[in-house]
Each structure stands twice: as C-alpha cells, then as structure tokens.
Amino acid sequence: MPTYEALAVEIERVTTSPYPTQLRTLRHLVLHCIDADVSQWAAAKPCQISTLASCLLEALPQWSYVLDIITKFAFNATCRDAFLHQEPTLLHSVVAQTVKGGDLRSKYAKASVALLSTPLPATIALPADAQTLFVNFVENAARSPSAATIEPVYLILHGTGSLLLGILSSHVLAKFEEHLLDILRSVSGTSALSLYCLSIMNTVCCAMDPEFRLTNSSYDTQDFLASTPASSRWKSEAMQQFFTGSKAQRSTQLVVLLVLWATKTETSDSCDDRTKALILSLEVLSAIPADLRKIWCTGNPMLVRKLQERLCSEELASAHKTLALRFIGMLCELDSLPHPVVESLEATFLEATSMQAVHTLCPHVDHGELLSSILVRAPISMLLESAVDVATRAESAGLAASLEAVTTTIAEAQVVIGSQKIVIHQIRELLGSEEFVARLETLSNLLSQPISRSESTSSAGWCEKALSRARCKLAHQISNLLLRASHAAAVGAQAMTVLLDLHASSARGDLSCSHDRHSWRDGPTFGEDHGDQSEHDDIDWREALQTHFKARAQVEQDAVTRLFAKACANLEARCEGVERPLREEQRRCKAAEEQNAELVQAFAELETRYADLTLQNRTLEEDRKQHFKDLGECQESLDAAERRDEETLKRVSQLEKQLREAHEDGTRQIAELNKGKQIVEVKGAARLAQKQEQLEDARDELAAMKTRYDNEAVRASDLEQNLAVVQIELDQAKQDLTTSISSAQRQQLNMERIELEVQQLKSSNAVLEEQLAATSRNDAAKMQEMSELRDELQACQAKLDRIRSEAARETEDLQHELEQKRQEADRLAKQYSEDTERLQEQISGLHQDLLQTKESLSADIKSRDAKVADCKKRLERYHKKCEQKDQQIAEAESMRANLMAAMGISGTQNRASLPHRSRESMAPALVDASNIEHSFASNASDESKSGPTPKRPRARKSLSFAAPTSIATRQSVGRQALQGISGNRPSLKAKTRSEETQKDVDVEEDGSTFEGSELFSGTQEQHLVDLQVAFDAES
Known part of the structure; x- marks a missing residue:
C-alpha cells in the first residue's frame, strides 16, 4: 500500500506540473510496483490517464527510459488505449523497431508485448510486423523453453489471438503447434511452463472454433483471398485433445x-x-x-x-x-x-x-x-446485503477498489438466478425486510446528493467522478437484479418505489471534476468564446503553440481529406469494373490449376503403373530363366535317378541282410530294455517305500515336536500364571510396606508429641525445681512431690526409648521383607525371561528341523520324480526307436515290393535266394500264369500310356533263368516263353491246371518254415500287427 500511495503522489505531481518535469522517480516507482497498483490507480483517477499519457508521449523523444514507464502502464487496457488514441503510430513503430533490431529482450520487445497484451480497440489495426514478431517469439521459446520465453507468446495471443491467428498461414500454425507439443513433452518438475503451453492451446482452440468469424484485418491476407472449399483452414485437433x-x-x-x-x-x-x-x-x-x-x-x-x-x-x-x-x-x-x-x-x-x-x-x-x-x-440475500454495504460505505481505499469486482459478481448472479426458483423466493423475503429497504433508500439518497467541484477527491484518494461512477454501476446492477426478480414475486409498494428511485439515481450521467486538464495535443474548437485571456494564464506555451499550428493544419487537413475522399470514390468506381475480369481470370486460372493437378496426379498414377508393370515383366523374365534352369536340373536329376536305380538293384540284397540284423538287434534291445525297466521299477518301488517310511518317521518326529511344543507352551502359561501370582504378592507387599510406613509415620508423630510433652514436663520441672529451691527450707512435702515427678519423668523417658526402639525394629523388618520381595520378583522375572527365550529357541530349532526335513524330503521326491521322468523319457525314446525300426522295415518292405514289381520278379523267385530250412523247397515253385499275364498286361498298358522306357527292356533282356536239366520239364510245365506271350490277350493255357499248380505251391509253402525269415514272407500289414502284439506282450 505505501508503494501505491507514493505512485499516486508522483503521478499527481507529474500531471499537475505546468512544465515538463523529470520522470526518473516515476520510473523507479513504476518498476517496483505491481500491476494491481497500476490498475487501482487507473480505476481511482481515470480523469488523469489522458494527461499522464500526454506527458509520457511528450517526454518519450527526449528520454528513452520513458518507454519503461509506458510498458508498465500498457498492461492496463485503459492506459494502453489512451496511449494509442493520442499516438496511433506508437504500436506500429515499436513493433517495427523490435523486428528490425531482432533482440527479443530489448525494451522495444517488452513494450510491444505490453501493447499487444490486451485486445486492441476497433480503430487500431494489427501491425503487419506483428506476425514476424510472434513467429520470432515462438522460435525463441522453442530453442530455450522456459516460463520467461513462453510468457510473451501467451500475452500476445491473450490480447490479439483471434486477429493474429486469423492471418497466419496453415504452415506457420502447424509449425507453431509442433513447437508447443515439443515444449510440453520436454517439461519436467513443478514449472509454470506447462501451464503456459496449455493456456496457449486453449486460446488457439477458442480462436479456431467453428463459430469463429474472420475480422476485417483477415481479409488483407493472400491465404484468405486464395482460400477455396478445397483448401480448408487449419484445425487444432491435436491441441483439443488436451481439453476434451x-x-x-x-x-x-x-x-x-x-x-x-x-x-x-x-x-x-x-x-x-x-x-x-x-x-x-x-x-x-x-x-x-x-x-x-x-x-x-x-x-x-x-x-x-x-x-x-x-x-x-x-x-x-x-x-x-x-x-x-x-x-x-x-x-x-x-x-x-x-x-x-x-x-x-x-x-x-x-x-x-x-x-x-x-x-x-x-x-x-x-x-x-x-x-x-x-x-x-x-442465500443470495447475503450477497446483496454485502453489495449494498460496499456501495454505501465505499469511503476507504479497499472498499472503493472492490466496487468493480462486486459489480461483476452481481452481474454474473443476475445471469444464473433465472433458473432457480429458491433465489426468487429469497429475494422476495429480502425485499419484505424493512431494514434492507431502508439501506436501499440510504444508498439512493447517497447517489442523489450533488458533489461540489471543490471536493473532487474523496477521503480514499479516489476521484469523486470515478467513485460515483463505480458506485452508480454497482447500484444499477443491484436495482436491475431486484427489479427483474420482482416480476416473479409480489413486492410491496414502498419497496418498489425505493427500487425505482435507486434505478433512476444510478442511471444518471457522469459528473465533472477538477482533474480534467486540457491536453495541448488536442486543439480547441474554433468559433467558441473562451472569455478573457486572464482565465487562461495558466495554459502552457506549448499548448498555445500547438493550438496555433493545429488550427491552420486542420483546415488544410479537411481540404486534403475531401480531395482524397473524392479520389478514392472515383478509384473504387473504376476498380469495380477492372477487378471483375481479373476475378473471372482468377477463377479460370484456379480451375486450370485444379485440372493440371488432376492431370499431374493421373500422370503420376500412370508412371507408377508403368513402373509396376516393368517390375512385373522383369520378375516374369527371371522366373522363366529360373524355370529353364530348374528343367535342366530336373533332367540331370532324372539321369542321376536312373543311375541310382541301377545302384539300388545292387544294394537290395545288402539291405535285406541289414534289415534282418537290425530286426534281431531291435528284438534283443527291446528284451534288454524290458529287463532294465523291470529292474528300475523294482528299485524305484524300493526307494519309494524307503522314502515313505522316512516321511512317516519325520511326521512322527514332527508330531512329537508339536507335543513337546504344546507341553512347553503349557509350562510357559503356568510360569506366566505364577509370575502373575508373584506380581500380586509383590503388590500386596508394596501395600503392606506403604501401610507400615504410614504407621511408622504415625508413631513418629506420637514420638514428637511425647517429646513435646517431655519438653513441657522439663520446663515445668525446672519451674518446680526453682519453686522447690525457693521453698526448700520450709516445705518438705514439695520435696517428695518433686521426687515423684522425677520418677514419672524417668518412666516416660524409658517408655519413649522403648517406643523408638520398637519403631526402628519394625521399620528394619519391613525394609528387609520388601527387599526380599523385590529380589524374589527380580528372580521370577529373570527366570520367566530365560524360560521364554529357551522356549523360543527350542521352537525356532524345531521349525528349522521341520523345514530341513521338508526340504530334504521334497528334494528326494523331486529327485525321484526326475528319475522317474528320465526313465519315462528313455522308455519313450526306446519306443520311438522301435517305431522308427518298424517304419524302416516297413519302408524296406515297401521298397522291396516296388522293386520286385518293377523288375517283374515274383515273390517265389525272390524267396529262392533266402536260406531255407529243408531241402524240400529247393525246387522253385511254378508261377501262376494268370499273375504273369496280369503283370505283363499292366506293363503293356503302362508302356502304352507313358511311353517306352529304354532301361526296362534292357533289364528284361539281360535276365536269364537257367534251370537244371533234371527239373527242366517241371519248370516248363504250365508256362510259355516270354516272347510268345502277348500282353493284350489272355493266356491260351487252361486255368484248371494253373489253379491246381498254385494250390500245390501253397501247400508246400504252408508246410515249410523260413527260420526267422517270415518277416518277408507275409504282407506288410500282417507283419506290423505281429510286431505290435509281440511288443505289447513283452511290455
């Protein structure tokens, strides 16, 4: 408050000085005051704002430090408007100087931010350099993010957000949004930087609202003139995510x-x-x-x-x-x-x-x-009573400064009370109160009182004109609210009369005051009688000189204004006809540009399609080359396969031998595995039984430990009970000691009383001895009385000594007994603590033993489970090996059958190469003619379908079956030579003979054994079934 008072006094001195005066003191006060002080002064002395602006603008060319004062006052909207009204080029020159200098920390930059921090008047256009200044501030904040660098951006957008954002291009706005998001992501700690970013985003979102309308200054930009429905405006969707x-x-x-x-x-x-x-x-x-x-x-x-x-x-x-x-x-x-x-x-x-x-x-x-x-x-009555009280008692500086705030609150309340019926009821009760109506009447009388020009300043330091204006605004809002609410509620005639009087008193015009000082920048109006010159002796010579030159300049300005107005009208009339073809040409150019863009897009699509087709063609060409290469490789692999077929025929006998050996080895290994499995199962069962016995023993030990723990717990509870009994006895002993001490104290009091009696007796004895000495010569009876008293005194002394000795003895006995009780209590407490610790140690030991036993048992069980799992895995592995062997045997069987079928060799002929058990089967069995015919027919049909195979006829020609002479007749019976058999006609032999021969062969096969070669004598399915049955029997 002292700063505000000093500021008001200094401004009063500057504005009332008839000559220009120094402003360093004002600058010092302004730099040390806050914005609230400036706002309070502007509200208290609005009539001095114009004068102060004139003084500051006049001194600005002489002293550069005046710009600091203007910067501080420019944050107030009223003072800033006064500066721009008297010097319209101030904003443009300051912004241009800032952009030209490029220093964003200079006093020109601070002044520019202050002048742009509040919405501009309708008569002041936004400077063109404001865009560059705003972009420079944004780039500076992006380079070094902090509250000090982002605050100018916030202030500029807070004052000129709708104007400035309306003329910025979409590219600049997108870059601005990117910078804000980067700054917000880089914020850390309790910094106001993030709040500045969010507030700026809110301002941008409000300015970019769909209901937002461009201002007059927005029509001067090329972006707006070139905008079409196809090129939509920039939208702040990313910023809107932070709010909705x-x-x-x-x-x-x-x-x-x-x-x-x-x-x-x-x-x-x-x-x-x-x-x-x-x-x-x-x-x-x-x-x-x-x-x-x-x-x-x-x-x-x-x-x-x-x-x-x-x-x-x-x-x-x-x-x-x-x-x-x-x-x-x-x-x-x-x-x-x-x-x-x-x-x-x-x-x-x-x-x-x-x-x-x-x-x-x-x-x-x-x-x-x-x-x-x-x-x-x-209740709204509290708000209205407070508002009436402030309007009535607005004599202090604090209440006067709060008039505008209370007026704003009443205006907001007037908006919200329409939908609340309870508020209407409260207002009706309030108007029914005589006290409140009397206060309204007092306020109305206060507003109706005339104000003399001699008292233009109130006791609060406010101008009476400003104070009366603020008080009238508040009273007008109060009366307006009450009158609106009285339509829905019945109000008495007296209250309505008071309301109407208050409304009329608060609606009167502004008063005049002695603070109004004519500025030399505003020339007087000619033709008026200003009276005697003596009335204007206090006018400054600068004002008179300004009046003289301004009068002549005004006439020339009016003439030039009329001339330029006429010229502008002619130019506008001519431009209307000139701009029409230009606009049509612009529309045609726009259409051509759109068509060109479509053609460019179509050409780009064609180029893309051509590139795709070229790439596809190259891919197909590479695939074709790869196919040719693969075909050559296939041919080579076919030749290699034919060579491998020849080698395979040579290895058939070797594979048969290896398969028999593998079968024997597999059977032997399966037997060994079964034996090992039985041994492992027996050992596992034994180990499991042993572990179960150990687990039962551990459970018994655990039960025994639990029993011991319960016994120890019972013992501990008994000890606790004994300790409680001892504690009770100790308390009883303490009570006895207290009683003994109190009795000893009583005996001490008795001893003191007896001693006092003894002293009295001694004193009386002394008196008596004196009396006896005085009367010893003539009174012998008194001698006897004195001897009796002396005996009585000795008896009392002996009695007193006896009582003292008894009291001392009883005190010693009680103290000795108390000491014994204390020792016993300490011993019991110590024993209880030792027993408790010992029991806790035993319990913890038992817990540890139990945990160790559990861990050992769980480890044994886990190891056994692991071994069992390992055995299972080994068994499964052996099963898989057996299945692989079976599969290999089956594959070998299938390969053998396919090779024999391809070579045209019968199963009976193949069996001739195997070892046989008796000499009865040495003669080869006769081949069934039907089978031979069927085989040759299938070969012929295959040959007719797939073409000739050069290798097979060569193999068939090389085959020669040389039969012994002794059995030649038997082999030739029932069959013909190969070259005499046609593959396309049935056999000429009778079927009866071949069937009989086949039956004989079957009988011979049934009566013979193959010494383990039955694996190859039956079909593949029967052999697999036999293997499965054998494996199941062994397992």
Whole structure:
C-alpha cells in the first residue's frame, strides 16, 4: 500500500506540473510496483490517464527510459488505449523497431508485448510486423523453453489471438503447434511452463472454433483471398485433445499437481510464480468439461484430499487461498467437499476483498457455473446485503477498489438466478425486510446528493467522478437484479418505489471534476468564446503553440481529406469494373490449376503403373530363366535317378541282410530294455517305500515336536500364571510396606508429641525445681512431690526409648521383607525371561528341523520324480526307436515290393535266394500264369500310356533263368516263353491246371518254415500287427 500511495503522489505531481518535469522517480516507482497498483490507480483517477499519457508521449523523444514507464502502464487496457488514441503510430513503430533490431529482450520487445497484451480497440489495426514478431517469439521459446520465453507468446495471443491467428498461414500454425507439443513433452518438475503451453492451446482452440468469424484485418491476407472449399483452414485437433479428448485426464492431473505446488507454505519459490501458476491453472481447468473433471476426481481421491488439507492451512496467503478455493470449487462437486472448505469458498463470493482479488488477478475466467452452485447453498440475500454495504460505505481505499469486482459478481448472479426458483423466493423475503429497504433508500439518497467541484477527491484518494461512477454501476446492477426478480414475486409498494428511485439515481450521467486538464495535443474548437485571456494564464506555451499550428493544419487537413475522399470514390468506381475480369481470370486460372493437378496426379498414377508393370515383366523374365534352369536340373536329376536305380538293384540284397540284423538287434534291445525297466521299477518301488517310511518317521518326529511344543507352551502359561501370582504378592507387599510406613509415620508423630510433652514436663520441672529451691527450707512435702515427678519423668523417658526402639525394629523388618520381595520378583522375572527365550529357541530349532526335513524330503521326491521322468523319457525314446525300426522295415518292405514289381520278379523267385530250412523247397515253385499275364498286361498298358522306357527292356533282356536239366520239364510245365506271350490277350493255357499248380505251391509253402525269415514272407500289414502284439506282450 505505501508503494501505491507514493505512485499516486508522483503521478499527481507529474500531471499537475505546468512544465515538463523529470520522470526518473516515476520510473523507479513504476518498476517496483505491481500491476494491481497500476490498475487501482487507473480505476481511482481515470480523469488523469489522458494527461499522464500526454506527458509520457511528450517526454518519450527526449528520454528513452520513458518507454519503461509506458510498458508498465500498457498492461492496463485503459492506459494502453489512451496511449494509442493520442499516438496511433506508437504500436506500429515499436513493433517495427523490435523486428528490425531482432533482440527479443530489448525494451522495444517488452513494450510491444505490453501493447499487444490486451485486445486492441476497433480503430487500431494489427501491425503487419506483428506476425514476424510472434513467429520470432515462438522460435525463441522453442530453442530455450522456459516460463520467461513462453510468457510473451501467451500475452500476445491473450490480447490479439483471434486477429493474429486469423492471418497466419496453415504452415506457420502447424509449425507453431509442433513447437508447443515439443515444449510440453520436454517439461519436467513443478514449472509454470506447462501451464503456459496449455493456456496457449486453449486460446488457439477458442480462436479456431467453428463459430469463429474472420475480422476485417483477415481479409488483407493472400491465404484468405486464395482460400477455396478445397483448401480448408487449419484445425487444432491435436491441441483439443488436451481439453476434451484422450489427454484431458493428464491435463487435469498436471494442473492439480501444480496447484499443490503453488499452495505449499514451506517453499523457496517466489510468490509471483505461485500466483501465476494458480491463475493459469484456473484458465486451463475452465476449458476442461465438468464431466471429465468429475471422472478425474473419482479416480484420484488422495490428491483431492491433500488439496483440501492444504486449503485448511492458516499459513497460506489470502490471495493464494482465494484462487485455490475457486480452483477446487471448479474441480470438484460441492457435495463432496468438507464443510470448512465450502464455507471458505462461499466467502470468496461474499467478501469484498476476495472478490476484488479474483477480479484483479483473473478477470477473464468465467465463474458463473461455480456461482450458480454456491447460490443453491448460500442465500443470495447475503450477497446483496454485502453489495449494498460496499456501495454505501465505499469511503476507504479497499472498499472503493472492490466496487468493480462486486459489480461483476452481481452481474454474473443476475445471469444464473433465472433458473432457480429458491433465489426468487429469497429475494422476495429480502425485499419484505424493512431494514434492507431502508439501506436501499440510504444508498439512493447517497447517489442523489450533488458533489461540489471543490471536493473532487474523496477521503480514499479516489476521484469523486470515478467513485460515483463505480458506485452508480454497482447500484444499477443491484436495482436491475431486484427489479427483474420482482416480476416473479409480489413486492410491496414502498419497496418498489425505493427500487425505482435507486434505478433512476444510478442511471444518471457522469459528473465533472477538477482533474480534467486540457491536453495541448488536442486543439480547441474554433468559433467558441473562451472569455478573457486572464482565465487562461495558466495554459502552457506549448499548448498555445500547438493550438496555433493545429488550427491552420486542420483546415488544410479537411481540404486534403475531401480531395482524397473524392479520389478514392472515383478509384473504387473504376476498380469495380477492372477487378471483375481479373476475378473471372482468377477463377479460370484456379480451375486450370485444379485440372493440371488432376492431370499431374493421373500422370503420376500412370508412371507408377508403368513402373509396376516393368517390375512385373522383369520378375516374369527371371522366373522363366529360373524355370529353364530348374528343367535342366530336373533332367540331370532324372539321369542321376536312373543311375541310382541301377545302384539300388545292387544294394537290395545288402539291405535285406541289414534289415534282418537290425530286426534281431531291435528284438534283443527291446528284451534288454524290458529287463532294465523291470529292474528300475523294482528299485524305484524300493526307494519309494524307503522314502515313505522316512516321511512317516519325520511326521512322527514332527508330531512329537508339536507335543513337546504344546507341553512347553503349557509350562510357559503356568510360569506366566505364577509370575502373575508373584506380581500380586509383590503388590500386596508394596501395600503392606506403604501401610507400615504410614504407621511408622504415625508413631513418629506420637514420638514428637511425647517429646513435646517431655519438653513441657522439663520446663515445668525446672519451674518446680526453682519453686522447690525457693521453698526448700520450709516445705518438705514439695520435696517428695518433686521426687515423684522425677520418677514419672524417668518412666516416660524409658517408655519413649522403648517406643523408638520398637519403631526402628519394625521399620528394619519391613525394609528387609520388601527387599526380599523385590529380589524374589527380580528372580521370577529373570527366570520367566530365560524360560521364554529357551522356549523360543527350542521352537525356532524345531521349525528349522521341520523345514530341513521338508526340504530334504521334497528334494528326494523331486529327485525321484526326475528319475522317474528320465526313465519315462528313455522308455519313450526306446519306443520311438522301435517305431522308427518298424517304419524302416516297413519302408524296406515297401521298397522291396516296388522293386520286385518293377523288375517283374515274383515273390517265389525272390524267396529262392533266402536260406531255407529243408531241402524240400529247393525246387522253385511254378508261377501262376494268370499273375504273369496280369503283370505283363499292366506293363503293356503302362508302356502304352507313358511311353517306352529304354532301361526296362534292357533289364528284361539281360535276365536269364537257367534251370537244371533234371527239373527242366517241371519248370516248363504250365508256362510259355516270354516272347510268345502277348500282353493284350489272355493266356491260351487252361486255368484248371494253373489253379491246381498254385494250390500245390501253397501247400508246400504252408508246410515249410523260413527260420526267422517270415518277416518277408507275409504282407506288410500282417507283419506290423505281429510286431505290435509281440511288443505289447513283452511290455
């Protein structure tokens, strides 16, 4: 407050000085004051704003430090508008100087940011260099992200967001969005940088809303002139995700954490940084929908409770507490908040200081929804009574400064009361109160009082004109709210009359004051009688000189203005006809460009298709070459296969021998495996029985240990009971000792009383001895009495000694007994602790033994399980080997059959090469003619289908069956020569003979044995079945 008073005094000195004066003192005060002081001065002395602006603009060419003063005052919208009204080129020149210099930390850059921090008036256009300045600030923030570098971007967008974003190209906006997302990802710790980024995103999203309309300055850009339905505007979908999309919960989490940081009392961070964090948090939270806030509160109750505890702290600054209360009111539902927090939140809408703090720090945040929730709980009568009290007693600086804030709150309440019937009922009860009506009447009389020009400054330091204007605005809002509510409620005639009088008094025009000083920059109006010159002796010579030159320049300016207006009208009329063909040509050019783009796209598609076809052709050519190569390889492999067939015929006999040996080895191995399996099963059963016996023994030991543990527990409980009995005896001994001590004290008192009696007796004896000495000569009876008294005194002394000795003896006995009781109690406590420790050690030992036994048993079981699993795996492996052997045998059998069929060799002929058991089977059996004919017929049909095979006829010609002479007749019976048999006609032999011969051969085969070669005598399926049965029998 002293800073504000010094600032007001210095401004008063500067504005009332008739000559230009130094401004260094004002600069020093301005740099050390806060924005709230400047805002309070602008509200208190609005009539001096224009004069101060004239003084500062006049001194700016002479002293460059004046730009710092202008920068500080430019953050206030009223002062900034006064600067631009008196010097319209100030904004353009400062921005151009900043862009030209390129230093974003210069005083010109700070002045540019201050002038652009609030919305521009309708008569001031946005400078063209503002785009370059904004882009430079964004690039600087991207290079070195911090709160200091991002704050200018936030301030510029906060003031000129809709204008500036409307003229930036889509490429620049996309780059700007990319920088913001990069900065937000790189933020760490409790920094306000993330809040600045989120607030900037909110501003961009609001400016890019579908309901957003371009301003007049947007029509000057080439992007807008060239825009067509095909080239849509840039959209801020990625930024919108932080408020209404998938990232809204993360934004809420971040904002709440930063509010918790800002409300810490034991922190070294500056108060201004925490205030900015709270303001930005309110801005960001207001952009997140209420349902998403509710979802976050449901999922994060710990953070909400921690924030509520912070708000109950008494050490928190008042402004921070007010902003944090508004924040938690917007974050949570009021029903879920504690009662103290709700009461404090209601006070922020009822107390003038709280409303003034919120209005000064964050006037752009909408609190209407929160106020509507508050009015459901707190009666609106409290708000209206507080507002009337502030309007009536606005004599102090604090109350006068809060007039505008209270007016804003009443205006917001007027918007939300329409949907609440209980509020209408409360207003009707309030208007029925005579006290409130009397206060309204007092306010109306106060507004109706005339103000003399001699008292243009109030006791609060405010201009009476500004104070009256603020008071009238507040009274007008109060009367407007009450009159609107009185339509739905019955109001008395007296209350209605007071309301109408108050409404009329608050709607009067502005008053005049003595602070108005005519600026020398505004020339006087000619033709008016200004009276005697003596009335204007105090006019500055600069003002008179300015008036003289401005009068002549005004006439020339009017003439030039008329001339240029006429020329512009002619040019507009001519341009309408000139621009029409230009626009048509632009439309045709646009259509041609679109057609060209389509052709380019079609050509690109054709090129792509040609490239694909070329690639496909090359692939096919490579495939064709590869196929030729594969065909050559196939031919070579075919020749190699024919060679392998010849080699295979040679290896058939070797394979048969190897297969027989493999069969014998497999049978022997299976027998050995079965024997080993039986041995392993026997050993496993023995080990399992042994382990089960060990497990039973361990269980018995565990049961015994549990029994011992129970016995020890019973013993411990007995010891505890004994200890309790000893404790009771100890307490009884203590009570006895206390009784003995009290009796000893009583005896001590008796001894003292007896000693006192003895002293009295001694004194009386001394008196008597004196009397006896005086009367010894004539009174012998008194001598006898004295001797009796002397005897009585000795008896009393003996009695006293006896009582003392008895008391000392009893005291010693009691002390000795107490010492014994104490020793016994210590011994019992020590024994109890030792027994307890010993039992605990035994229990822990038993537990360890039990765990070791369990671990050993579990390890043995696991090892046995592992061995059993290993045996199972080995058995399965042996089974697989057997199956592989069987499969190899089956494959060999199939190969043998195929080779024999391909060679035209009968099974009887093949068997002749095997060893036989008797000499009866040495003669080869006769071949069935039907089988031979069927074989040759199949060969002939195959040959007719697949063409001749040069190798097979060669093999058949080379075959010669030389029969012994002794059995030649038998072999030739029933069959013909190979060259005499036709493959296309049936045999000429009678079937009866061949069937009989076949029967004879079958009989011979049934009566013979093959010494283990039965594997090759039967069919493949029968052999596999026999093997399976044998394996099952062995297993």
